[in-house]
Amino acid sequence: GQQLNQSPQSMFIQEGEDVSMNCTSSSIFNTWLWYKQEPGEGPVLLIALYKAGELTSNGRLTAQFGITRKDSFLNISASIPSDVGIYFCAGLGTGNQFYFGTGTSLTVIP
């Protein structure tokens, strides 16, 4: 399979702090996605990126499609308790299928 490396694996931050996480791949992807998963639920799409260099925002979330097409970044500004969850990156690879990273677990301390 196509490997996606996500870092950090986990984060513990104070409410109000900004968060940054990234995803790297050995393969080039034409689409990058970022998902959030809350306990007991399936992942929910946050942001989709379709072009190298693209910067897209969704509220307090901003994601970027790396210019090498082998990486992507997600930033969350002014974190709040409901940001808690696991964040996954996904890249569109061979067979027109999405391959997922191992996730970044985010804990926000009030």
Next chain:
Amino acid sequence: NAGVTQTPKFQVLKTGQSMTLQCAQDMNHEYMSWYRQDPGMGLRLIHYSVGAGITDQGEVPNGYNVSRSTTEDFPLRLLSAAPSQTSVYFCASSYGGSGYTFGSGTRLTVV
């Protein structure tokens, strides 16, 4: 519009038993996939389908079968359950290269 519906939500099987995990979507999506989620390993692709009558293997297909007789349904069959198949299973669907919509998952334990 229910999205992606998975049943059952929870299941306990004995080693060697077989069962089918159901998945249905009402969005007329052509792409459907099955993933399993294990701690520290993210989501791994089991099987996928790009349309009715067409299926293909993903990263971890062994021990699982799929079929796609209609656009709406994409069941996953465990032929002879093993403890290594204890996991959370997610079905997802999408239209073209857009992002997947996931179901809420089936939590399977094989004892």
